Amino acid sequence: MATSTPQTSGHAPRRGRRADSDKHRAILVEARRMFTRAGFEAANMDRLAAVxxxxxxxxxKHFQSKEQLLQALLDDLLGHLPAPATLVDRGQGPLPERLLTIGQQLCALATSQLVLDARALLDAAAKSxxxxxxxxxxCCxxxxxxAFAAMLDQTADDDGLEITDAEMATSQFFALVASEPFLRLASGxxxxxxxxxxxxxxxxxxxxLRAYRQAPAART
Structure with a gap:
């Protein structure tokens, strides 16, 4: 008996910590579903506890108020967004292939459930x-x-692009690549x-590329 007591007491805190962490995650998961579907004001804490x-x-115990829960949920979602510099890193290879990679990554992010939920939660938070x-x-x-505009500023000349307004070029790239895929999903x-x-x-x-490639004679 003398040896069994320390073993039991040693394991109990770890089980408790795991259970506490699991409860915290379960609350966030279900709150994300409830807040994005019903909105912040309509979300019911009794129903949230049940699901x-x-x-x-x-x-x-985990969140002192409904508002604190919303803030924790927003922090959790935004913390899972990829770093902007990583997303627009074109890597090596021909320019069209590098831009194609960025375009595919932007579309994947724009149509992800993560971004759709972040939009719904941020809109709900704004209304409140x-x-x-x-x-x-x-935020998103x-x-x-x-990050994309900064990359264009740094590498446009080396890539044979004639860009005088990186922000405008960025706006056009994002609109061309991601607008329709995002709007399709956002509108159902x-x-x-x-x-x-x-x-x-x-x-x-x-x-x-057709809009921004330098004419051959303009390249040095």
Whole structure:
């Protein structure tokens, strides 16, 4: 008996910590579903406790208020977004292939459930006065545009592109590549098939290059 007691007491805290962590994650997962579907104001904490498999007291143990839960959920979602510099890293190889890679990555992000949920939550937070209008643009769009524009500023000449306004060129690239795939999903329209999406991105990159390639005589 003397040896069994330390073993039991030694394992109990670890089980407790795991259970506590699991409850925290379950609350976030179910709150994400509820807030994005019903909105922040309509979300019910009693219902959330039921679907998360915890008590209402447990929710308020982890999050002191409904607003704090929303903030934690936003932090969790935005923390899973890829770093802008990583997303627009074109790597090595011919310019069309590098831009095609970026375009595919942008489309994948723009049509991901992560971004759709972030948009729904940020819009709900804005309606409740928790974030400023346009928070989705500020948090989920602007950083990637800024990274792409900075990349164009640094490498356009080396890549044979004639770009005098990197921000304008970035706006056009993002519109060509990601607008339709995102709007289809955001509006509930059928998404592009894999083959159609590949063709869409390829055509968008081709249009961008035709607009911004330097004429051969202009290159040094």
């Amino acid at each position: 998360a498999g915890v008590s209402k007291a447990t929710i308020y 006065g928790w974030t400023a209008p346009g928070a989705f643009w500020t 769009v602007a950083p990637y545009r800024a 329209a059928p998404p592009l098939t894999k083959a159609a999406l590949t063709g869409h991105v390829t055509a968008a990159v081709g249009t961008f």
